[in-house]
Amino acid sequence: KDETAYTVQSLSGGERFNFHSCAVAASGAMDAWAKTRETIEDGIDQVIIEGAVDSLSSCDLQSDDKISILSEQATRIELDVEAGQDGWLVIADTWYPGWQASVDGQVVTISRAHYVFRGLPLPAGRHLVVIEYRPWWIWPATGLSLLGILSIAILLFLGRKNNTL
Incomplete structure (x- = not known):
């Protein structure tokens, strides 16, 4: 039986929010996993992005980037990010469908970053980044729930009306 164990370790200092000026594209999940393992093993300061990646102008690791948390709730995070160059903001939270982001109001x-995390491209400069959990199905589910509650209320009302006759 072939079993492989991996040690989970921080990709860059253990911070939840990181900025990377070096990005490498992965063609799919397996390629992303292989490249992420290689990045960790070799200690390379780059982010692996699943899908297409625009070419970054430089991989200057001396960039002076600052990330400040303005507000944080379970389904919404606001960050003030000052990036010295173009790159990727990586959030060390599990990637999951339904998360949406905007940078200075632009969607x-x-x-997927490093196989399991969330990442979004950022141009150089100071930006307001808003990340929200808004799955597409929330409004249809809410509508169906309200319809169900209304149906139960109508049935209860009609049941009482029939009992009083």
Whole structure:
């Protein structure tokens, strides 16, 4: 039986929010996993992004980037990010469908970063980043729930009306 164990370790200092100026594209989940393992084993400061990655102008590891948490709730995070160059903001939370992001009010796509985390592209400069959990199915589910409650209320009302006759 072939069993492999992996040690989970921080990719860059253990911070939940990281900025990377070096990004490498992975063609799919297996490629992302292989490249992420290689990055960890070799100690390379880069982010592995599943899907297409625009070419970054440099991989200057001396960039002076600052990330401040403005507010944090279970389904919404607001960050003030000052990036010295173009790159990727990586959030060390599990990637899951339904998370959406905006940078200075403009919608951006959240990609899988390092196989399991969330990442989004950021241009150089100071930005307000808002990340929210808003799955597409929330409004249809809410509508169906309200319809169910209304149906039960009508049935209870009609049942009482019939009992009083």
